[in-house]
Amino acid sequence: MNESQPPQEHEMVAEALRRGPGASASAAGALGGDAQADVERAAAGAARRLADRAASEGLADVSYAPVDSPFGPLLAATTERGLVRLAFPEESIDTVLERLARHLSPRIVESSAPLDPLRRELEDYFHGTRRTFEVALDWSLIGPFGRRVLRVTSDIPYGGVLSYGEVAAEAGSPRGSRAAGNALGSNPIPIVIPCHRVLRTGGALGGYGGGLDRKRYLLELEGAIE
């Protein structure tokens, strides 16, 4: 401490500096608002403009945003190449984002506009007026074996189904239907890559990363099951 300075005066200046410009008690009162809340709002607005700009100008490598679905808000993430991740509501956003940061790039921002095409397609799909998705996909989170399995899966038409064994055979899997099931279970882009169209031989639902109720819902929507 500096003993030559009257501490009270020193404190007054320090306090005013901490409050920031235009935030004296009378000014805040005149504006009729809470200065702290104003600062938070201004900072949040500036951050949102930054994130949108980073997404639209390609400064960010990954953009994410919530998209509506009958299951609740899905977390969708896209790169310059296309949709890379679609997560069900119960998945932790932080965990999803941390994995994207680790496996793709930490340059991740939240921005809604890049997900608009997906948003429209999903809305039509859930209304039953769309049978195929046209948004581009980014396969980079999927390993070589998973790609073979999920490409076969992508080719199953709306309303159709295949068995795990059939998918494994078409993917040229030497490891059979169990390995194919694992690859389907780790599908990073469910619904759009329709892993719900793969059932057990005989028609039992088998498994689904998003839960069997959702698998049934999607298959009923598509008219694949009653």
Place this chain on the structure above:
Amino acid sequence: MSEPLPPFQRFLDAHREIVWRFLRASVGPVEAEDCFQDTFVAALRAYPRLRAGSNLRSWVLTIAHNKALDSHRARARGAIPVAEPAAVDRRTEPSPGARDEILWEAVEELPDRQRSAVMLRYVADLPHRDIAAAIGCSEEAARRSLHEGLTKLRKAVPA
């Protein structure tokens, strides 16, 4: 093994307010928006090269400090009009609002290093070591700049 870098959005969310406060105080509310954008665009470009475990707050405030200096220099060159100077009569007892005006005018007039030291200490709440790193000087020099800047502000503001 150190923590991996958080997703950029989380970094932005965690530091947007302190950076906004710092810039608003350093360059004023009008210039703060552009400086904020420039700061985080620069941070985004450099982000993947950052070492995990870095002090992210101190890092982004260092960038903000440099953008604030750029803004001050541009203003000095181009004489961009600042906010309306308030009509303050210094002979009479000033109101809290007028006292605030005088303080922030005095902040504006501080030499760059002193202004940065004062802002980083009292607005951004950085420790002396990080202030020194941001300004690019020794910790001792940062303490001195801080003290000199504060002394000038104290003299400028009527009690």
